[in-house]
Amino acid sequence: MEVIKEALDKIAFVNIPYLDIKDVLDILAVAYLMYIVLVWIKDTRTWTLFKGVVIVLVIAILSYVLQLHTLWWVISNTITVGTIAILVVFQPELRRALEQIGRGRVFDSLLVTSDNMIEGMTDETIDAIAKSCVHMSKYKTGALIVIEQDAKLGDVERTGISIDAIITSQLLINIFEKNTPLHDGAIIIKNNRIAAATCFLPLTDSMEISKDLGTRHRAAIGISEVTDAIVLVVSEETGVISYVKNGKIRRGLDMEIIKKILMSTRRKKRSDKKKGIWKGKQKNE
Known part of the structure; x- marks a missing residue:
């Protein structure tokens, strides 16, 4: 000093x-x-x-x-x-x-090219994620999907296997299929692509979490506490679909709710871009 x-x-x-x-x-x-x-x-x-x-x-x-x-x-x-x-x-x-x-x-x-060139998620990406979650819920296939927002997840990506593939419901279902090489861990989605799979996430230390929630849900809450990522979880035991954001979990989602959540995030990103330099000021107001 x-x-x-x-x-x-x-x-x-x-x-x-x-x-x-x-x-x-x-x-x-x-x-x-x-x-x-x-x-x-x-x-x-x-x-x-x-x-x-x-x-x-x-x-x-x-x-x-x-x-x-x-x-x-x-x-x-x-x-x-x-x-x-x-x-x-x-x-x-x-x-x-x-x-x-x-x-x-x-x-x-x-x-490395800029990650900010693609704006939000496309309708195809939203449909693919929603359909895959509902399908995996029906057959009780455990899944952990992390969707990158403003905070970059490059350090989390490096813990897994790089994929860089176009998002389809069939690919998402296949990744999390039991006994397949990539089913364990989380996948990272950014720029309308699956960036990596089998990624390790930090577990939450919160004591307020229900004892009914396992490691997959604790990992989802953990990554949402340290980043602004959106996380979707499909329970392997019950098939219940959960949404995690900012350390808070919402359970019992269906296809329409998943689409609304992802679309509302996309609209937020577009409105933020229109605000430009006034973005920070309007948030404070």
Whole structure:
């Protein structure tokens, strides 16, 4: 924090020095490294944490500039202790980054296309998911379907087997068919495609969950507590279809309710896009 404070004290007295070619190369190298780091974490849940860290730093700077002494004291002491916490939180991404450097895969991340090009789920995707859930419910085939929203699930995908297939009801049913290689674990759906199967999800620690719910439901609640993902669960014991969002579970779904849930999410995404830069402001209002 002393470094930030000293830098802010000297802002008014900074004289821009003459830049030669070495300085330009130095700046470009640092900017490139920062870009690489951002690309590495953008498809993981850490991206949301990273944005939170940036917001805290911005608040810290504003509190110092505006002489908000109490707020500055609280944030400065929190950041001092939080530096170690940040290293712990980002440890998986830092380790993966070093592994990629060691394998010579520094440039692989630059070839990844944006996941935001596809808007919401299509009618075909919604129909396929709803039909497969009802079919698996009828025959009591256990299923765990995680639908990615704003929070990226790249770190969860890496725990499973990459598929990248078009969503059809037949494929979903076949994946979760008993005694097949891919039936155990969850599937991740994003951009109207099945991204991965047999993925491991974090289990919830909540003590309020009914004892009737097994590991599949606890995993669904767990991933919904740490991300904004939508999760559909088909119970292998009862065939009941459940919907999980933000740690809350709703049971006893039928085809029409599943379609309404998925379509309401699609409408929300479209309206958010229309709001543009006013999205955050309207949410606060």
